[in-house]
Amino acid sequence: MSRTLTVGLLGAGLIAGVHARAYRVDPGVRLVAVADPAAGKADRLAREHGAEVVDGVTGLLDAGVDVVDVCTPPTAHAEATITALDAGRHVICEKPLTRTMEEGRRVVRAAERAPGLLMVGHAARFEPDHRTARDVAVSGRIGEVRMVTHSTASALPGWSEAGWLADPTVSGGPLLDQAVHAFDYARWLVGSPAVRVTCMAADSGAGPRTYTLTTVRYRNGALAHVECSWAHPAGRGFKLGCEVVGTAGRVAWSYDHLMGGVLHPRDGDAEWFDVLADRGFTSELAAFFAAVRQGGPSPVPAAEALEALHTALGALESARTGRSVDLTSWERT
Numbered sequence: 001m002s003r004t005l006t007v008g009l010l011g012a013g014l015i016a017g018v019h020a021r022a023y024r025v026d027p028g029v030r031l032v033a034v035a036d037p038a039a040g041k042a043d044r045l046a047r048e049h050g051a052e053v054v055d056g057v058t059g060l061l062d063a064g065v066d067v068v069d070v071c072t073p074p075t076a077h078a079e080a081t082i083t084a085l086d087a088g089r090h091v092i093c094e095k096p097l098t099r100t101m102e103e104g105r106r107v108v109r110a111a112e113r114a115p116g117l118l119m120v121g122h123a124a125r126f127e128p129d130h131r132t133a134r135d136v137a138v139s140g141r142i143g144e145v146r147m148v149t150h151s152t153a154s155a156l157p158g159w160s161e162a163g164w165l166a167d168p169t170v171s172g173g174p175l176l177d178q179a180v181h182a183f184d185y186a187r188w189l190v191g192s193p194a195v196r197v198t199c200m201a202a203d204s205g206a207g208p209r210t211y212t213l214t215t216v217r218y219r220n221g222a223l224a225h226v227e228c229s230w231a232h233p234a235g236r237g238f239k240l241g242c243e244v245v246g247t248a249g250r251v252a253w254s255y256d257h258l259m260g261g262v263l264h265p266r267d268g269d270a271e272w273f274d275v276l277a278d279r280g281f282t283s284e285l286a287a288f289f290a291a292v293r294q295g296g297p298s299p300v301p302a303a304e305a306l307e308a309l310h311t312a313l314g315a316l317e318s319a320r321t322g323r324s325v326d327l328t329s330w331e332r333t
């Protein structure tokens with residue numbers, strides 16, 4: 001039996017609570033410390049999980065945790081992640097990797113020199129339906145992937161501390177906070193780097209550029225079309241769906257009307273799969289702890305998350321300028 005891995009949470013907001021519940025599935029993982037400057041939040045989460053409250057990333061390191069789990073807004077990801085990696089700890093960093101490419105590159109370099117593992121929280125890769133569709137695509141059952149259409153639409157998320165999600169300078173709006181999942185997922189499915197991105201966006205009561213339509217071209221010629229909005233009526237709930245079209249079939253899943261996932265091979269009957277199976281956060285964190293115990297590799301390396309960040313920032317640039325962005329030459333510090 002391997003020794004218990006101790007975890008410290010930086011941030012005690014929405015996703016920190018989800019992570020804390022997911023650790024409990026593994027009897028070999030224990031949340032021991034929580035840090036959050038917002039009054040009472042660390043206290044509540046720590047009490048619920050039998051952990052202590054500490055001050056900042058230094059407090060987590062002083063508590064001797066094996067793993068630092070960075071669940072803050074993205075503007076705080078880089079410094080905390082680099083500090084923890086340089087201190088020899090393993091790190092989970094929520095998506096998006098960072099707020100800027102300059103920060104993201106620094107995190108990638110820190111991960112390369114660190115003895116510990118860094119996983120970035122692109123949880124969509126661990127959702128069973130997303131994963132099934134990707135496995136189908138990679139297996140060749142639908143031939144060569146040529147087009148991915150992905151949609152995420154909701155109202156402006158209302159839970160964030162001091163409203164940081166509604167502040168584009170912190171969150172980057174839906175393109176960086178939400179569509180970054182789709183950019184990571186499509187890149188993972190297509191298996192080729194993004195080379196060009198074009199985005200049109202419209203303002204809404206939820207803020208600037210909150211209806212967004214982005215098209216991405218990949219080096220192997222495949223395309224992705226990503227719809228992402230924070231301007232949908234609140235009562236409509238969360239719309240999430242994806243279709244992957246290959247030269248020999250298509251595979252799709254959707255949460256919109258809970259239709260489930262479906263695979264249409266070129267020959268033979270459609271096959272359905274369940275989109276309401278166990279959700280991804282538990283699998284995501286289990287994959288991370290398994291990787292730590294085995295000595296790697298990271299289930300979602302920083303260098304891959306940096307690509308999704310680059311695409312999202314390129315989409316923001318395209319929406320701002322009205323021009324498409326060549327990602328092979330576009331540099332955003």
Ligand SMILES: NC(=O)c1ccc[n+]([C@@H]2O[C@H](COP(=O)([O-])OP(=O)(O)OC[C@H]3O[C@@H](n4cnc5c(N)ncnc54)[C@H](O)[C@@H]3O)[C@@H](O)[C@H]2O)c1
Pocket residue numbers: 010011012013014015016035036037038041056071072073074076094095096121122123159160161164177
């Ligand atoms: N993977 C997913 O599907 C998913 C879902 C939701 C959020 N997230 C990501 O998780 C991160 C947190 O989002 P959230 O929804 O939990 O936000 P939140 O506002 O609910 O929680 C963030 C918490 O971080 C705290 N915080 C801010 N700066 C801090 C610092 N320097 N040190 C310690 N704590 C600090 C805030 O006080 C707040 O309590 C973001 O990067 C977000 O994009 C990922």
